[in-house]
Amino acid sequence: MEEEGGEEYLFKIVVIGDSAVGKSNLLSRFARDEFDANSKATIGVEFQTQVVQVDGKEVKAQVWDTAGQERFRAVTSAYYRGAVGALVVYDISRRTTFDSVKRWLDELNCHCDTTVARMLVGNKCDLENIREVSIEEGKSLAEEEGLFFIETSALDSTNVIAAFEIVIRAIYSNIG
Numbered sequence: 468m469e470e471e472g473g474e475e476y477l478f479k480i481v482v483i484g485d486s487a488v489g490k491s492n493l494l495s496r497f498a499r500d501e502f503d504a505n506s507k508a509t510i511g512v513e514f515q516t517q518v519v520q521v522d523g524k525e526v527k528a529q530v531w532d533t534a535g536q537e538r539f540r541a542v543t544s545a546y547y548r549g550a551v552g553a554l555v556v557y558d559i560s561r562r563t564t565f566d567s568v569k570r571w572l573d574e575l576n577c578h579c580d581t582t583v584a585r586m587l588v589g590n591k592c593d594l595e596n597i598r599e600v601s602i603e604e605g606k607s608l609a610e611e612e613g614l615f616f617i618e619t620s621a622l623d624s625t626n627v628i629a630a631f632e633i634v635i636r637a638i639y640s641n642i643g
């Protein structure tokens with residue numbers, strides 16, 4: 468897309484993972500620096516756009532939220548269409564959400580090609596006292612599957628911007 472100030476980039480990034488792992492809050496923390504302790508599963512916003520500078524270039528990250536569809540196993544192919552990045556999120560305090568990661572990766576691989584920049588995100592790292600998944604387990608799964616890995620907290624903001632920026636930079640260097 469050509470604009471007055473030169474080139475402009477638009478990257479579609481999808482956020483996937485089990486219900487209640489914190490997908491919507493990661494997005495609202497990234498796009499608006501907001502956290503909602505009582506967030507309902509369905510927010511109804513399809514995506515939010517955030518501008519990030521990469522190598523002096525303006526990149527628009529269009530980050531898509533499932534808006535609760537994941538509860539019904541009905542995340543549609545339209546959701547994945549055109550995605551160039553993905554955050555696969557689990558909750559470090561609930562092992563079942565970590566066990567689901569492989570299923571989410573399978574679904575991602577069905578809809579998107581392997582060049583999609585992928586980040587495994589262990590969210591809720593503020594809940595250290597009730598942790599069920601160690602950092603090492605997260606790291607080794609990410610290594611096996613060829614993903615970036617980071618732990619985040621949408622609650623206290625730890626690594627949220629970093630998670631998105633690493634993916635955005637990886638996409639940028641893929642196309643550059």
Ligand code: GDP
Pocket residue numbers: 484485486487488489490491492493503504505506507508590591592593594619620621622623
């Ligand atoms: P989603 O279903 O994956 O979109 O999850 P939500 O963003 O709606 O979050 C589900 C619940 O987890 C909500 O009660 C949030 O307040 C809470 N939550 C989300 N992120 C965090 C986090 O980083 N730490 C803690 N302690 N709670 C979180």
Ligand code: MG
Pocket residue numbers: 490491492507508509510532533534535
């Ligand atoms: Mg949600």
